[in-house]
Amino acid sequence: MPVAAPQTEYGDRELALTGEILRTVVGSGVHGIAIEGTDDHDEMGVFIEPPAYLMGLGKPSDHYVFRTQPEGARSGPGDTDLVIYSLRKYLRLATKGNPTALLPLYAPADTVLIVTPLGEELRRLVPAMLSQQAVRRFLGYLDSQLNRLVGRGPRRGTPNRPELVARFGYDVKYASHALRLAYQGREVARDGRLTLPMPEPERQRVLQVKRGEVRELGAVLDEIADVQSQVENLLAAGRTPLPAQPDLATVQEWCVEAHRRHWGWT
Structure with a gap:
């Protein structure tokens, strides 16, 4: 009898x-920079x-996680990583400008997997959540990717993907993520929105880096x-059209009402 492959799962499924109330594709798939045969889902x-x-x-149960890989193992082609946050935790992440948490609010229709009327309302709440804090978060995540790319900070040393360094001279995934975050941070700061998938020509430029077509790390x-x-x-x-801070009063009022309606309370 075959033994099931080990997986990672925690939280209350x-x-x-x-x-x-809402689930969308995130990661490279929603950015439009997935490369077939190399990216997970x-x-x-x-x-x-x-x-x-x-x-x-x-x-309180604030999140559920499922991964097709065991704990600590890198995801690869064909793997799935799923996280489902409680509404309260999700809103805390989104109002702080977490770049990944913002993706379900902007995901195009063909990447929306589950949505209820409350999920639609949540997506329409984005003007109250987006602020200059989000831009700062994009820059912070960018710095984190750069630190890993060039071996600075607490994670300095052996790169996570030495096979990419051996093939291209540097970790093209870290480099492409850093460049993507820079472009997206600029769009959020300049236009007060996030376009998904990434607009051209920025998307193609990120793909060039990710495919290893830009051989000089210095240029990137x-x-x-x-x-x-x-x-x-x-x-x-x-x-920038963005306010300095999110409209937390509006977000909190909707959060309370969303819980009441979901529970059927009047």
């Missing part, structure tokens, strides 16, 4: 799936907890630094 969802978990003795680093500087100048000069 039934609770998350029965209360789900990422999904993110949002669920509403039952009242007993928030007001009774039940312990210079381009990232240039775009990053543009983003910082937009913020410093106040040339």
Whole structure:
């Protein structure tokens, strides 16, 4: 009898799936930069907890995770990574500008896997959630990718993908993620929105880096630094349509009402 491959799963699966109001593709697939045969498949969802978990003795359950790879193993081609956040945790992430958490709000229709009326309302709430904090988060995530790329910070040392370094001279995935975050941070700061999949020609440029077609790491680093500087100048000069902070009062009011309606309370 074949032995099932080890997987990673934690959180309350039934609770998350029965209360789900939104799920979309995230990751490279929604950015439009997936390369067939090299990328995994990422999904993110949002669920509403039952009242007993928030007001009774039940312990709050703020997320559920499922991965086809075992704990600690890298995902690869054909693997699926799924995370479903409770609405309260999701809204905390989104209002702080977490770049990945923002993706379900902008995911195009063909990448929306599950959506209820409350899920549609959540997606329409994005103007209250997006602020200059999000731009700062994009820059912060960009710096994290750069640190891994050039071996700075607490994760310095052996790269996660030495096979890419051996083949191309540097980790093209870290480089492409950093460049993507720079471009997207610029769009959010300049236009107050995020286009998915990425608009051209930025999408093609990121793909060139990811495919290893840009052989000089220095050229990529210079381009990232240039775009990053543009983003910082937009913020410093106040040339952004975004408010300094999210509209937390509006978000909280909707969050409370969404729970009441999901539970059938009037």
